[in-house]
Amino acid sequence: MAGSGSLRQRGKDSWELTVSLGKGPDGKYLKRTKNVKARNKTLAKEMLRQYIYEVETGEYINLGNVYFRDLVEIWREKHAANLAIRTQQGYESNLNLRILPYFGHLKVSNIKKIQVQNFIDNLKQTNITVDGKEKKLSNSHINNHHILLGSIFSFAVDRGFMKENPMKGIKKLKVEQKRKNVLKKQDIVMLMQTLNKESLMWRALVTLGLFSGAREGELVALEWKHVDFDNSTIIIEQSLTLKKGEGVIVKSTKTNRSRILSLPSSVLKLLEDLNNEKKTFLLQAEEGPINTWEGTDGDFVFTTPNSFGHPIRPDSVSQWWNRFLKKNDYLKKITFHGLRHTSVSLLIDKNNSMKVISERIGHAKIGTTMDIYGHLLEDADKKAADSLNEIFDDLGINI
DSSP states (O other): OOOOEEEEEEETTEEEEEEEEEEOTTSOEEEEEEEEEOSSHHHHHHHHHHHHHHHHHTOOOOGGGOBHHHHHHHHHHHTGGGSOHHHHHHHHHHIIIIIHHHHTTSBGGGOOHHHHHHHHHHHHTOEEEETTEEEEOOHHHHHHHHHHHHHHHHHHHHTTSOSSOTTTTOOOOOOOOOOOOOOOHHHHHHHHHHHTTSOHHHHHHHHHHHHHOOOHHHHHTOBGGGEETTTTEEEEOOEEEEETTTEEEEEOOTTSOOEEEEOOHHHHHHHHHHHHHHHHHHHTGGGSOOEEOOSOSOOBSSBOTTEESOBOOHHHHHHHHHHHHHHTTTSOOOOTHHHHHHHHHHHHHTTOOHHHHHHHHTOSOHHHHHHHHHHHHHHHHHHHHHHHHHHHHHHTOOO
């Protein structure tokens, strides 16, 4: 058991905490020391009391002896467990395949910037097999490792395992944005015609996705309280995600911001029809069992069949969409998320500003929108130039 503790000021706002552990088997006195930041002696004494408690209860971790693999276990429990399941799965794949084999055996205190940079450089030479063919890891894939390591080392610094983040100064690789696969106007017409054969709920969900540009998790998190039929608007303020061990949970949007979206009257008409269908279902509910959702008291717009309040799982949207496209193979192949890109494309074609578009689709920064959709803006600019050429031709002007 720890007997006593002491503290010593080492510099401005810097203190050394010492806890006595008594005599060891060899008769020598044992102690634990820890350097902390505190702006006055009163705070330093409080930190000393906490330090003594940690040592006495076994909660103290000798930071100098923590291996990276042990740090990852703590990070998984304290941080990663709060992330969406899809994010966790991506992290686990990169951890187990490359990061843990490289860093796992190293003491956290010994990991320096040069080792992290060497790891990133090695990834540039790493081959993977895709569809039976070997290819290099893409810059985007390598940057995913960069993001993951940054998360782990930031956690380590915050928890006192490291004094400085070895990722500091290591830049991500440049990634060229691929041209987004979007629906053209004739594709949209065919899609709308084909949707008429589907249930009202799926017609409404797909149409709303196309004309709102909302993310899948945001669409399935929509509640009737968020729909304003009088003003033809919806509020996007939450999202649904899958959390390991808890199932579907409600969380804030990706950027932790809410936004109000105006919608075409035809889209609101679909939502109104769906609302009336739900009310009819509730009136007939006494004739059969109803599944209720115990997650929250939310009155969700898009719910599972023959249920009351049970929202659609966010991953089930893409699953249904893929089956829908397979069944109707004459439609253009595009991911459900591609409807979001199509929405942006339609807005750009109608000369909406990037600021308006960025706010509508929920980007935190307009730069993000420009990076992702800049090529669509270039396409619109070329169309504008072609229009000017037509004007010159109509006027018979030769330059």
